[in-house]
Amino acid sequence: MVRIKHISMNDPLYSQEISLRTAVLLAPLGYTIEDYCNIAPGREEKCEHFVAITDHPSGEKVVGAATLFIDEDESTGKIQQVCVDKQLQGSGIGQKLMIAIEARGFGELGLSSLYCHAQLDAMSFYDKLGWSVEGHEFQEAGIAHRRMFISAPKPVEATDS
Numbered sequence: 001m002v003r004i005k006h007i008s009m010n011d012p013l014y015s016q017e018i019s020l021r022t023a024v025l026l027a028p029l030g031y032t033i034e035d036y037c038n039i040a041p042g043r044e045e046k047c048e049h050f051v052a053i054t055d056h057p058s059g060e061k062v063v064g065a066a067t068l069f070i071d072e073d074e075s076t077g078k079i080q081q082v083c084v085d086k087q088l089q090g091s092g093i094g095q096k097l098m099i100a101i102e103a104r105g106f107g108e109l110g111l112s113s114l115y116c117h118a119q120l121d122a123m124s125f126y127d128k129l130g131w132s133v134e135g136h137e138f139q140e141a142g143i144a145h146r147r148m149f150i151s152a153p154k155p156v157e158a159t160d161s
């Protein structure tokens with residue numbers, strides 16, 4: 001059973017989060033976590049960190065991760081570093097992570113929208129969650145991306161009965 005945890009960087013699971021992000025996202029681009037952090041100093045610390053975990057005889061195992069960065073206007077948030085253990089991809093973990101972050105962003109923080117820079121290969125993952133694409137294709141870390149976003153759900157209006 002996979003569950004999602006919102007952790008701080010002091011949590012013992014944070015080092016597993018970094019190992020997973022490195023294996024799935026950074027190392028294939030030739031980046032280390034230090035390289036990533038140097039691109040935007042201080043940003044990693046400002047992000048909220050989410051991990052998907054499973055129980056393992058040796059303790060909790062991180063099998064998915066993502067971060068949420070709240071923009072300075074405090075009304076939008078950027079989801080970054082979304083990744084799932086290669087052997088478990090396609091089993092619904094990524095979707096579970098995204099739903100938990102949307103609940104945090106819209107339900108708890110009251111954000112008006114969330115966005116991400118989606119690799120072209122991953123666009124249909126976001127599309128299936130109801131995200132929309134906007135703007136032109138652009139390069140980031142040598143990979144083609146599109147900006148995708150989702151707006152906060154509209155409050156349900158009370159009806160007279």
Ligand SMILES: CC(C)(COP(=O)(O)OP(=O)(O)OC[C@H]1O[C@@H](n2cnc3c(N)ncnc32)[C@H](O)[C@@H]1OP(=O)(O)O)[C@@H](O)C(=O)NCCC(=O)NCCS
Nearest residue numbers: 082083084089090091092093094095118119121122124125
């Ligand atoms: C993209 C990623 C986070 C998705 O997580 P996941 O756990 O594998 O995805 P899920 O099993 O929750 O998939 C949900 C749906 O999205 C689809 N989907 C998942 N990954 C996809 C991808 N890369 N491209 C297209 N569709 C994808 C699934 O087929 C599934 O559709 P279905 O419900 O119709 O079967 C994961 O595959 C991953 O870590 N990929 C490598 C890193 C990466 O590309 N990160 C995103 C950078 S923008």
